[in-house]
Amino acid sequence: MPAVFVLIWSTGFVVARYGMPHAPPLGFLASRYALSVLAFGVWIAVVRAAWPQGRVQWAHLAITGVLMHAGYLGGVWAAVKAGIGAGTVSLIVGLQPVLTAVWLSVTQGSHSIGRQQWLGLLLGFGGLLLVVGHKLGVGEVTPFNFGLGLLALLSITVGTLYQKRFVAPCDVRTANAVQLAAALAVTLPLALIECGAWDLHPELVGAMAWSVLVLTLGGSSMLYLLIQRGAAAKVTSLLYLVPPCTAVLAWLLFNEPLSAQVLGGIALTAAGVALVVRGPLRSR
Secondary structure, three states, X not given: OHHHHHHHHHHHHHHHHXXXXXXXXXXXXXXXXXHHHHHHHHHHHHHOOOXXXXXXXXXXXXXXXXXXXXXXXXXXXXXXXXXXXXXXXXXXXXXXHHHHHHHHHHHOOOEEOOHHHHHHHHHHHHHHHHHHHOOEOOOOEOHHHHHHHHHHHHHHHHHHHHHHHHOOOOOHHHHHHHHHHHHHHHHHHHHHOOOOOOOOOHHHHHHHHHHHHHHHHHHHHHHHHHHHHOOHHHHHHHHHHHHHHHHHHHHHHHOOOOOHHHHHHXXXXXXXXXXXXXXXXXXX
8 A cells, every 4th residue: 555655646746737727726626625525425425434423533633634635735736836846846745754753753752863863854955955956046946836835844744743643543534524624614715815717628627537536535545544554754754755756757747857966866855764764763
């Protein structure tokens, strides 16, 4: 399942590139959430899946939905709409394992960050600078779309940690339905005041179908199960494989540059994240 998840998750950034020329980002996402809730609703009705127990669990699921769907996807899609490349934004949010590992090591009372992890942090951010730095001021990366990428990064990091800490195990279909409904409630009001026209192009229809059927019903369900079953740091370590996959897909499909500098940045980031996630923690 992990390998399939990485491949599916990588396509999300590519789908954003296909859909963005034909629809406003928040409007697209609101439609995606609504269709996904409908699809999960049919699935739940057919198999008679059990709903989460208690208002507290519904509230926890709603919070994770706002963070991991509305915040994360909203940041990614808005950043792509604002001109950032699919490979670049995937690299930014690919630093999630670094933030997760640092947070866990700081908050776990018996551990602190060791030298190997600090080295990993430096390598990871150095790789990001290699990929993003040469694009600053030349049109692709701006403070605005870079900030949107950071919003997505923080949203999925906090959402992952929150879900692991507070969400009790429950049926993945009903859990996703609650999360997506919460994301829709937050995104829809913003989508209604968003500027931008819809163009029912085949690329838009394909992007929407893939987003609902593969990314949400498949990818989001896999992520939920992986978080529930594994350690947070171990699960997020899978995401350092997403930027290389996305960069290759973006090169193949959109002719996004895959220069030696970009490849070097990807390699540095992957190495840095691996050091942070796998590196030994130093006892206090």
